Amino acid sequence: MxxxxxxxxxxxxxxxxxxxxxxxxxxxxxxxxxxxxxxxxxxxxxxxxxxxxxxxxxxxxxxxxxxxxxxxxxxxxxxxxxxxxxxxxxxxxxxxxxxxxxxxxxxxxxxxxxxxxxxxxxxxxxxxxxxxxxxxxxxxxxxxxxxxxxxxxxxxxxxxxxxxxxxxxxxxxxxxxxxxxxxxxxxxxxxxxxxxxxxxxxxxxxxxxxxxxxxxxxxxxxxxxxxxxxxxxxxxxxxxxxxxxxxxxxxxxxxxxxxxxxxxxxxxxxxxxxxxxxxxxxxxxxxxxxxxxxxxxxxxxxxxxxxxxxxxxxxxxxxxxxxxxxxxxxxxHPKGPGKGDLVNGWFTRRKTLYYDTDAITEYQTESVRLCDHCRGVMTYETESTRNPLCLGVEAPLGACEKCVEEAYRIYEAGQIKGEFRHLQLIDRVGKNYASYTG
Missing domain, CATH: 3.40.800.20 (Histone deacetylase domain)
Structure with missing residues (x-):
């Protein structure tokens, strides 16, 4: 055989x-x-x-x-x-x-x-x-x-x-x-x-x-x-x-x-x-x-x-x-940090994306906190022709204590401000995946 x-x-x-x-x-x-x-x-x-x-x-x-x-x-x-x-x-x-x-x-x-x-x-x-x-x-x-x-x-x-x-x-x-x-x-x-x-x-x-x-x-x-x-x-x-x-x-x-x-x-x-x-x-x-x-x-x-x-x-x-x-x-020998803006320790890039299959246009602002101890907390402010303004916040794998705290602070502040229709949190350290609809 x-x-x-x-x-x-x-x-x-x-x-x-x-x-x-x-x-x-x-x-x-x-x-x-x-x-x-x-x-x-x-x-x-x-x-x-x-x-x-x-x-x-x-x-x-x-x-x-x-x-x-x-x-x-x-x-x-x-x-x-x-x-x-x-x-x-x-x-x-x-x-x-x-x-x-x-x-x-x-x-x-x-x-x-x-x-x-x-x-x-x-x-x-x-x-x-x-x-x-x-x-x-x-x-x-x-x-x-x-x-x-x-x-x-x-x-x-x-x-x-x-x-x-x-x-x-x-x-x-x-x-x-x-x-x-x-x-x-x-x-x-x-x-x-x-x-x-x-x-x-x-x-x-x-x-x-x-x-x-x-x-x-x-x-x-x-x-x-x-x-x-x-x-x-x-x-x-x-x-x-x-x-x-x-x-x-x-x-x-x-x-x-x-x-x-x-x-x-x-x-x-x-x-x-x-x-x-x-x-x-x-x-x-x-x-x-x-x-x-x-x-x-x-x-x-x-x-x-x-x-x-x-x-x-x-x-x-x-x-x-x-x-x-x-x-x-x-x-x-990479050259960086690439296209984006560095302001107050955060690196931000803005994207306009087209979903060709579903005919959706998305406008997104992605930001990452430049941290000396981990890859940094990330935020995604996004709206599209399908959804109003939404917020995603992530504390990635290996995030330091300060970045985890910052992720929760941003997520909770977003709920209080009321400017986002949907908010989602990814906490890979604590294995917590939360969502909130305002």
Missing amino acids: LKAGRSLGIVFFPAFDWAISPTHPERQERLLYTQDQLREEGVFDIAGIRELKPDLATAADVSRVHFCFPEVAAVTTPSHLVSAGGAIRAARAVLEKDSQKAFALVRPPGHHAMKVVHGARGFCNINIEAVMIEWLRERFGPLRVAVVDTDCHHGDGTQDVYWHDPDTLFISLHQDGRTLYPGTGYPTEQGGPQALGATVNVPLPPGTSDEGFLFAMREVVMPLIEDFKPDLIVNSAGQDNHFSDPITDMAFSAQGYAQLTELLQADIAVLEGGYAIQGALPYVNLGLVLSMAGLDYSHVREPGFDPEAIRQPAKVTAYIEDVCRDILKLAR
Whole structure:
């Protein structure tokens, strides 16, 4: 009997009861074709590979990560909680040592969901990787985590959630934001003043193929992971860089994805995008599964694969080599504190965000207290075309006593002033998650 080189747990959740619309690219068939492919290939007959049932994330799990206004129930469905729970189940298998690696093949996706949530953007309501990571930290302690996002679209939500966290290295490889949604993810976006260099963006030009992606992995991603020395590596495994994807402009192949997976050696992979439902996803996912399990993937070929037809031009190769060299230097010697204002010991940045899926515009002021003893208390004043002025206050993991006290002072003062419709508190030190409606 064939045996996996590394034990692998696979979580499936196609979300039959959730869809943006019946013909939307983000629909249940994204996983059903993959499920059929894995069964036809006999993957679950291989010793060491097993299917796991998803857990159900709770509103408290979401509130550990997000400020959802007016409340978690208003911006999620049961499918969102099962999708996040599927990621948690995959991570639990690894941390509890039931499997060496795990792959959460779940939807809805999550990497465009930011710290503050008023609705859906980029098909995402809650950030399922972040919910998973913070669930793990709540139970297994202050883990150092590297998140490598290989979706074609910049992982702007994950970047936003971990902007001020020096214990989370976030690296995103994506199609250049000048050519694709969400229009962000430039090398100068390097993290907040207390976490400079913990955010790394590698924008790649349209037409990048296996050669370019693997060069970026070898020359940027792997050296930075080695520098960071994480306890856990998570792959936000978006697959819309594939040459046949209908909404992007890249030229990656199933073989390339499998090789990237072998290089990265992520402990946990979580599915994100990928919309070539029949021609790419079943084959890319098969390659990922075999690679994670330490098995031969050299036979995996998708329909229409012609290495010469998708080979990147020489000028693209030269451009990527130059960009990667500059990015590695910048990541190791970050320049900050970035765009924002420093006033009375607080660093503030203002953002206008558009939720393309739900047609919501948000206006947000994010502030962090610059503390010599911890990463600092954070506040988020936010209003949108859906909600009036709201306030989120967070005392993060490891917050010092003074910052915890300051978080409660701001939260309680906000109730007294009466200028905010909804107020929420995240106290990661005391594990207190409170809300108030004025």
